[in-house]
Every structure is written in C-alpha cells, then in structure tokens.
Amino acid sequence: MSIATIFEIVLAAVVLGLGIWTIVVRETYSATVGFVAYGLLVALIWVRLDAIDVALTEAAIGGGLGGVLLLGAAAQLRDSEPAVTDAAGNAVRVCAAILSALTAATLAGAVLVLPDPAPTLAPAAVSNAWATSLANPVTNVLMAFRAMDTMLEKVVLLLAIIGVWSLAPDSAWGGHPGPRHQADPHGVLVFLARLLPPIGIVVGIYVLWTGANHPGGAFQGGAILAAMWLLAIMAGLADTPPVSSRRLRLILVAGPGLFLVVGIAGLLFGSAFLSYPPAQAKPLILAIEVAMILTIAATLGLLLAGAPERRTGQ
Amino acid sequence: MSLLGDIITIVAVSAGAFFFLAGTVGLLRFPDTLTRLHALTKADNLGLGLVVLGLLPQAASLRDGFKLVSIWLLGLLAGATVSQLIARAARQGESAR
C-alpha cells in the first residue's frame, strides 16, 4: 500500500467523520461549522481526483460562501432551537436508516463494478479544442461544448435572486437587501476590509483570465470578487445597492443576456444556437466570461445578503 | 546544490510539521479560548512559514518562490486579524458572564 493511498483513506475517513458529525450533532450551529470543514476537505478530495477547476469552485462556493450563508442563518435561528421537540420517532429513524444504507450500498456496489476501461469524453474534448483556441478543456466544455448548461445556470442564478427578493415584506420592496452592517470604525475587521479587497480583485481577475488556459474561470473568480464585496459590506464600508437600482439589474442580466445574444447570433449567422465561428470563438467567449463574472459576483453577494429589509433612504 | 536544497526542505518542512503538531496539542490542552488562540496563531504561523521556507528550494522558478511567500504573507494577515476578532469576542463574552 503506497503512502498516497494511506493519505487518501485517512482523508476519506475524516470527510466521512465530519459528514456524520454534521448529521448527528445536537446544535445546529455546530452542524454548520462541521459542514464548512467538510466542504473544505471535499475540495482536497477534488484535488486528489485531478479536478482542480472543481476543487477551486468547491472551496470558494461550496465551502466558503455556502459556509457563510449557513453560519449566518444558524446564528439567526439560534434562539428558536429549544422550541423544536418534534424529533422523528424510532420507527421513522429505523426506516430512514435502512433506506439510506440501501441507497449507499447500491451506489457503493455501482462504484465497485464500474466498467473497465471507463468510457470517457476527454479525447473528444481535447481533439476539438482547436475550435476555440482555449487550452483549458474544462472551460471549453463549459463555454462551448455544453454552453447551453452554463447559460441556463446563469438563468437559475437570476431566478434564485428573484425568489429571494420576492420574500421581502411589502414595505421593504425596492430597498436594500440585508441589514446595514456597522462595525467599530477603528476595529480590526474594518482594517482587514480596507487592506484585502484590492488584493482580492487582482487575484479574482487573474483567476478569470487564466481560466482560458489553466484551472480557473468566471465562477471561481466571481466567488472571490463576491467575497471581497461582502467583506466590505460586513465592515460597513459599503452598502448593498437597493434592488430597484437600474444599474444593478443591468449587471444581473449582463451575463445571461450577452450569452443569449451570442447564442441567437449563432443561430442566425452560424450553424446552430450558441455556435461560435471558430475565428472569433476566443474573443466571444472572453466577452461572455467578463459579463458573467460581473453577474456571478453580484448574484453571489446578493444571495448572501438576503431579502430586502430596508426602504431606500432609511 | 540539489542535495543541499533537499536537506533544507526536509529539515524545514519537518520543523514546520512539528510546530503545527505542537499548536494542535496546545489547542487541545490549553484551558480556554484565549489561551488556545495563542497556540493556534503563534505555532501555526511559524509552522506555515517553515513549510514555505522548506518548499522554496523546490520551486521551479523565482516566480513560484514569490507565490509561496505571498501565500505565507496572506496566511499571516488572515491569522493575525481573525485571531484579534475572536479574542475580542471572547473577552467580551468573558466579561459579560
């Protein structure tokens, strides 16, 4: 047994242990902390699986922003905890345990009898890379070969933000999402929020730019930019824009909008919906990615801020 | 040259791992939040610094070396500021009790 395999077994065991902890621990807050640690270690598993693009996404969005979201909610709901008494009965527990064990066993069996050699689309993705002149095959799949998925996913982001906003009480509609944060102006949080965002902006734009040829892209870069924005908001140095702001709405639809325009142009002048002419593929994809990173950063940040709570001008 | 580099790597990374281990022992043994913070910030920053120092001889280029050093600097900044935030919350929690 090699050292690598021992490391992998230990990693898998720790991840599973954290998974069990998040399910069985009594306090919801502890469960969320466990889930954040779980997400970061799962990112390590993705590194071991040689999927660096996914590892970056998982660490930034799954572990990082998702963790902030869950921790914030758990902190707000902390007081409601003792009121909950209607835990599942023993019969339900036993049935759920049997069902879950069966599901897990079936999946484990499926993993063990996967065909050898495994089917793969990697050669097809690599041999068609000339069509876009991007060297990162994952970006090629995201932006060209399965561009439809990526475009629809932007629409899902939009729908989610509309859903969150529509939960606002009538009196707050059109106002700023989330509470106005106020921190000690001489405190350390404000200090960090003054120092870090410029560095994060350089790193975020670099991650977007390098995504053409190396692991990275609009999702990972957008998550970094969103995190910097949120840091400034939490330190009280910036405020969320009111949801009635036209500029904000323009940014939110920029990504999917440009994607759609390019797609329809492909339908009219090219061979199919979302087909890029190979000569212009790279600049077109870059333009879409720039629009997308703005949309992604704004949407992720606003999803974390939550529903509008305050009227404009209050 | 490469032998010297490898020796530096082995010594420094082992020392870094030792400080991480000591920091974790402190995290488990120290009595309260504030003393545990000492264990984490001090020992882990030194541990990370030593690991970075140990990896420098293995860096393929000067740029990779700078990347490693900037990881250490960002880690320092994060550790030093977040530890102060936790410490303030812990002290206020203590005096409120």
Add this chain to the structure above:
Amino acid sequence: MALKAASRAAWFLCLWLVLAGADPADIPAAAAAIAAATWTSLRLLEPSTARRSVRAIGQLVLLFLYHSVVAGTDVARRALDPRLPLRPGFVAYPTRLSSGIRRNVFTTLTSLLPGTVPTGEENGQLVYHCLDVEQPVVAELAAEEAALVRALYND
C-alpha cells in the same frame, strides 16, 4: 496623490507578475485588474503622509521574523510541557499611536509577539491577553512600537 496612486499600482503590478508572469498577451487583463485594484485601494485606504525609512523597515522585518520564531517556540514548549506552565491574564498597554489604521497595524504585528494576543481597546488602552503575565510584556510592546514608528510612521 498621483505619485501615491502610481506606487500602489506598482504593488499590484508586482502581484500580477507573481501570479501570471510576464506575457504580452495578458496586458488587457492586467491593466483592468491593476486599475480596479488601485481605484478600490485608494477609496478604501487613504494614503499615509508619514515618511518611511527603508532601513528601519528592514529592521522591523527582521525583528518580526525573530519574534515569530521565539513566539512559536515558546508556545510549543508550553503546549508540550507536561506541567502546562501557564499564568494567563490581561495586561493593558497605553499606546501613543493614533486610533485607527496605525493601531491596527501595531496590534496585527504584535499578535505575533511571544505570549500576547490583542483583544481590543478599553479606555484608550490596548488590552492584551498574555500566556504568562510575569514576562516583561509591556517593555517588549514598547520596543516593538518604537521600531514600527521608526519604520513607517516617522512624522
């Protein structure tokens, strides 16, 4: 002001070069990143007017590295000692640095000093939590403050 902006932009250019390397094809992205970062940086953090001394900054860095090693060794020794030699407590340190960024820089630096963690301010004094209150903490903090003032805030 323009000089300050240029010096900040130079820092971000260095960061970009470390991340991406020097490639002419990167120029549009690098320009966008540096412009956005410089603008944000000037908005968030006003340029300081104090004189800086390169030599004193070098001394501060060396002092900092030395303290990091001492601090890490000190904590490791205490953590691994079976008797767990701790005498924790709070120490107030009256600083002459002005409130705000300068104090923040100071507390961030001193959070790496052996045996101290800054825990905020009370009545204008910085409150430090110490692993061992019998160590000469206040004297060490004063030495660190003097080094910081010589390096960055000599006005």
Add this chain to the structure above:
Amino acid sequence: MSGVTVFGLCAAAAVGLGLYGLITNPQPLRKIIAFNLLGSGVFLLFGVIGRRGAAAGMGNDPVPQALVITGVVVAFSATALAIALVLRLFQTTGSTTLSNAAPSGTGSNPSGD
C-alpha cells in the same frame, strides 16, 4: 483498492448520510445541510467516474467536471433560496418547524414582525 475507489465509497456513504439526515432531522436548516451533503456525495461520484475516464493527457474527464461546476453553483443558489424561505418563515411565525401543528400553534408564539 485504489484511491479513486476509496473516494467512490466515501461519496456513496455521503449520499446515504445526507438522505438519512434529510428524513430524520426535524429542523429545516438541518434538512438543508443534509441535502447539501447528499448533493456533494453525488458530485463526488461524478468526479470519481471522471477520474476513471482520465485520457488524452487529462487527469479527469472534463465533461463531468464542467457538469459538477455548474451543479455546485446551482446547489448554492437553491440553498440560498431555501435559507431565505426559512428565515422568512421564522420572521413571520417565530417558529422554524414544518410540523402539522404549526398552523394552529403559530398564533400563540409570534415573535417576528
């Protein structure tokens, strides 16, 4: 047994754990966490299958990778929406349970606006 298989089994167990938590935990927030655990197990299965399909100089098949990246973002949006719903429920009724007794019991325990 190779490392890839170990992660495959880990992913299968995560799906089972998530399913169990989703059914048995009464609090909506815990259900959301359990659902995310389930989802991350499914994503990991994709990753394991993509790793086995490593070819053409790539360590992992890019197609499942791209699908998982899309999936992670969609899961995040769904989580954000679900959490917003739970918080709104808590604000209006003062309770975070979805039990049958909630509609009649809410009047006695209003703490939100």
